[in-house]
Amino acid sequence: MRAETIAVGSELLLGQISNTNAQIISRALQEIGVDVYYHTCVGDNEERIKQVFKIALERSDVIIFTGGLGPTLDDLTKETVSSFLNLPLQLDEPSLERIKDYFKKKGKPMTQNNYKQALLPEGSSPILNRKGTAPGVLLKYGEKIIIMLPGPPFEMEPMLTESVIPYLAKSSQNTIFSRVLKFYEIGESLLEEKIKDLIVGQSNPTIAPLAKMGEVTLRITAKAEDIETARNLIRPVEEEIVKRVGQYLYGFDNESIEEIVAGLLLTSKKSISIAESCTGGLMAHKLTNIPGISEVFERGVVSYSNRAKQELLNVKAETLGEYGAVSEQTAMEMAQGIRITANTDIGVSITGIAGPGGGSPEKPVGLVYIGYADSKTVIVEKHLFTGDRMDIKQRSVDAALHMVRRMLKGSGD
Amino acid sequence: MRAETIAVGSELLLGQISNTNAQIISRALQEIGVDVYYHTCVGDNEERIKQVFKIALERSDVIIFTGGLGPTLDDLTKETVSSFLNLPLQLDEPSLERIKDYFKKKGKPMTQNNYKQALLPEGSSPILNRKGTAPGVLLKYGEKIIIMLPGPPFEMEPMLTESVIPYLAKSSQNTIFSRVLKFYEIGESLLEEKIKDLIVGQSNPTIAPLAKMGEVTLRITAKAEDIETARNLIRPVEEEIVKRVGQYLYGFDNESIEEIVAGLLLTSKKSISIAESCTGGLMAHKLTNIPGISEVFERGVVSYSNRAKQELLNVKAETLGEYGAVSEQTAMEMAQGIRITANTDIGVSITGIAGPGGGSPEKPVGLVYIGYADSKTVIVEKHLFTGDRMDIKQRSVDAALHMVRRMLKGSGD
Structure with missing residues (x-):
């Protein structure tokens, strides 16, 4: 047709x-x-x-x-x-x-x-x-x-x-069935290198890599007379790919990272609160796009000013004075602060410089610290993202969501 | 050609x-x-x-x-x-x-x-x-x-x-020049009804309406030998349109409502803080997409739980008990609460039911209260939006931004 x-x-x-x-x-x-x-x-x-x-x-x-x-x-x-x-x-x-x-x-x-x-x-x-x-x-x-x-x-x-x-x-006579594997923290070239023989050797199913901002997806597509046959063609290829690069795989098909994180929070019944600076509420917005999230999402704070960081998150004035708002120390206190004031299992923080202004040689535009706190641990990741203001906000939130996913997976398995 | x-x-x-x-x-x-x-x-x-x-x-x-x-x-x-x-x-x-x-x-x-x-x-x-x-x-x-x-x-x-x-x-002999007028709170049909004679009667410039989610735009397009002549053809038509439906006009060309609001806040040097419930941080996110907004945006609070509304915004337990979280009274206390705790000129609040769950016959999905507080006044608008969870979040934030715009225009003129 x-x-x-x-x-x-x-x-x-x-x-x-x-x-x-x-x-x-x-x-x-x-x-x-x-x-x-x-x-x-x-x-x-x-x-x-x-x-x-x-x-x-x-x-x-x-x-x-x-x-x-x-x-x-x-x-x-x-x-x-x-x-x-x-x-x-x-x-x-x-x-x-x-x-x-x-x-x-x-x-x-x-x-x-x-x-x-x-x-x-x-x-x-x-x-x-x-x-x-x-x-x-x-x-x-x-x-x-x-x-x-x-x-x-x-x-x-x-x-x-x-x-x-x-x-x-x-x-329509034919069914085309696709399975999408979603990867994070691996580039398109490296991913393709690792499975090149599969891509070249296959005609049904086909394997097509596609790079999007901050992630790479592989689409495995089979054509067959019915969906079950198509699924059976895809299965062994998917298994081989997972064997090779499974450590970077985080999701399938249309699942977004916020859906995955929301799912993990809801099934493990862990509550979460979020303290955002440079991302301005984007992480809370993304998470609250998921219906039912109110069961585990207690509050978010967009602490744009230093005063808000002190008043709402108990970040110490000395920490802000000595290390600045964009620092590992502030990210750590923000994550702990929101977790304690909100009384949730998990606290997440994001502080960075989204640009275009506000950068310096020591703290350039794109420098972002992401903090994670639970009852046992506090960790902070440092990132240097590229792109414009919107890109940096997006990439920061993606990184924070992936961090929460890893921690929940690690503790939940 | x-x-x-x-x-x-x-x-x-x-x-x-x-x-x-x-x-x-x-x-x-x-x-x-x-x-x-x-x-x-x-x-x-x-x-x-x-x-x-x-x-x-x-x-x-x-x-x-x-x-x-x-x-x-x-x-x-x-x-x-x-x-x-x-x-x-x-x-x-x-x-x-x-x-x-x-x-x-x-x-x-x-x-x-x-x-x-x-x-x-x-x-x-x-x-x-x-x-x-x-x-x-x-x-x-x-x-x-x-x-x-x-x-x-x-x-x-x-x-x-x-x-x-x-x-x-x-x-080519000609230049084409377009001017876009952006309207809010008037439907495409009603807008066209009011200027139908102009649309039908014009061939240069032409007038074309276009509906987007929550807004309608009119594009006036003139063709002439140079840009100045094209502008001169557009001017009287634009003036006539403004005369008829100017009260719904909020912007021109590619300006977004958040840019307009950010511009008004920055030029009037008025600080703002935002308390969001059902929109989950989307309003803070939109406003913080505008570079330089940190000069006037002090903080945002995503008070998803009742406890957060009480602790961070001083909403009274009795108010929540008597009227519920989605009510005119709560919206009012949220707007006043964020304004006072953040110590800003303006406080904005949004509380509602984004769905798909959580609705009832008295308080259906799509019911949203938007509050605005400054040193002189507190007002609350009640809305009933249609669409899915994401649509309701978007429409609520648009309505809140338009409310702030109107208030700033009213007091600034």
């Missing part, structure tokens, strides 16, 4: 946003064995949308539109498809009810132009949109499958995952 | 990378008044590249390829263009010298397949690549301009800026 995506929106052609939807859709289709052959972007112009749609109908079995489903006059996707295929737009009552409901919940008036969003081409079905007013559209036209999704990725992605992919998976 | 981009590379269609080149190129072309009408991505397949190229030649004056100029067998852009137009590939000696030089400097051996990169279609000229081995190609074919650039953005972008844009600017 050949698919292509068509993104509709002048903002794409003006370079105001990037067509990330095409990437999200391609990745999802690949996993169910549907080949994507083209991506197209076109502006909010009926004639040009029509031309692009005509070309797509000639060469593809599945056409996925994104964008142009909004309430405004320049939202033209449904109108153009409907007029090109001669399928008049009809009011879909359940969709209208949903839209009315949406505005009611928001306590805002529904305007006349929102009615337009409840119109669907004859013979099509709506795709549920949990995040916004525009329903998606699923239309079988002869042998062709035409799908229309809204442009905002936060609306589009759940609709893709929950409705479109399950639907298309039924029509 | 109509332009389009064609990105060549199977990694795009597999969703491994996103076609950010299209965005970079579009933005640059827009500034010199060249309209981009289409973006296409196609895989490393000669037949399909040919088809896409054929379509592009029929509808565009300028065609910019990215990708497929590498040394390997699946790099096919030049080969396909050359065979389709019947222009044989010829060795370009200066390009070969540059490639040899590149390897010499790196101290690496030049392999046979790198010779391929010095081959150019008859009648074309090389475009200098300072960052890699593949030269770009500039080819005039009748009235058409065909440009080929390498795929990696760090190679592509300097070539675009230094060579392609100056070349195309000479052929």
Whole structure:
């Protein structure tokens, strides 16, 4: 089955946003064995949308539109498809009810132009949109499958995952199954060096390394008639990789490091508190993205000023005076201080220089100390991260989460 | 002059990378008044590249390829263009010298397949690549301009800026200039309703609404022979829009709400402290993304537990007992508490239910109270947000930042 995506929106052609939807859709289709052959972007112009749609109908079995489903006059996707295929737009009552409901919940008036969003081409079905007013559209036209999704990725992605992919998976012959291994503290080159013979020697499954900020992943992908066969192809390859570089492996598939840490805290029933300086609350934010974390996360403190470090964490004035806020000693007192004041099993601290200002030859931008305290031990790690302010915040939090993971693993096994 | 981009590379269609080149190129072309009408991505397949190229030649004056100029067998852009137009590939000696030089400097051996990169279609000229081995190609074919650039953005972008844009600017008559107005607390539909006559009545400048999570933007775009004329076309339209919906306008162009708030705090020299519950540190994180914020941001507290609210913010046990942690009263005491303990001009608090668990009929998921305290006043806003845990955290922080902005504007004017 050949698919292509068509993104509709002048903002794409003006370079105001990037067509990330095409990437999200391609990745999802690949996993169910549907080949994507083209991506197209076109502006909010009926004639040009029509031309692009005509070309797509000639060469593809599945056409996925994104964008142009909004309430405004320049939202033209449904109108153009409907007029090109001669399928008049009809009011879909359940969709209208949903839209009315949406505005009611928001306590805002529904305007006349929102009615337009409840119109669907004859013979099509709506795709549920949990995040916004525009329903998606699923239309079988002869042998062709035409799908229309809204442009905002936060609306589009759940609709893709929950409705479109399950639907298309039924029509696809092959299953593609992937397993992702996630590594920390090993570079892409070294990792590849250690398993090069496996990468070169394999065609099903394939092994593809991918470097992201601060981590490397290996994707093992098998193609087979069913998922069980694909899993069986992957298993021995995964085992061999774990044998060689298992000490750097920390997770699988979509698990984030904060999910892993939250899982370890919840199962071991260990409470945690966090004292952050340069990361400004990012570690607490990441951990509190995990539902249920309130059972173990007691508090966080963003001690940006020295006074806050003294008042809330009992860091000694002499320590700050002698060693400075960015030092091993301060990180240690912060970790102990938050642990004791919050009365938790674990205390974590981060203090460093995120930049762009504030660096010196002795304490350059990117210097970060991370502290960990529990009832038995206090340790501090020193890091020198590269990148801009945001990168340094991210890398610091990743390092702190990995540190907590290692300590919990070490004590829990 | 109509332009389009064609990105060549199977990694795009597999969703491994996103076609950010299209965005970079579009933005640059827009500034010199060249309209981009289409973006296409196609895989490393000669037949399909040919088809896409054929379509592009029929509808565009300028065609910019990215990708497929590498040394390997699946790099096919030049080969396909050359065979389709019947222009044989010829060795370009200066390009070969540059490639040899590149390897010499790196101290690496030049392999046979790198010779391929010095081959150019008859009648074309090389475009200098300072960052890699593949030269770009500039080819005039009748009235058409065909440009080929390498795929990696760090190679592509300097070539675009230094060579392609100056070349195309000479052929283009126009400048396009855009102004973006950012609105909060007004929906896309209502906003459009209020300025519909302007949208419909205008062709230069054009007005285009775009909805993002929690905000709506209006882009006003003018086309003129120079930037000053374009600005003059935009000004009266902008003034008319401000007259009608100015009370919802909060910023322009790429400014984020946290940048705006940070700017207001810094210029008014007002210090701030933040007490967060359901947002888990996200507000402190966002604000501390702004360099220099340490001058005014004293501390943040993530008071996840009731004990933390009492110990760090002096919220009364009776208040928590009687009204609960998610209540107007608690939000008020949190804002006052953080302001007084941190000794700052402003104290902000957020307490709510981010879900998915923890909701009840009286206090559903999405219920959030936001408090603001300064020396003169304490106010609390009640919100009911929709979406998942992450959405509710984001919307709560946006609402809190907008509240601070409004208060600073109100007192500062």
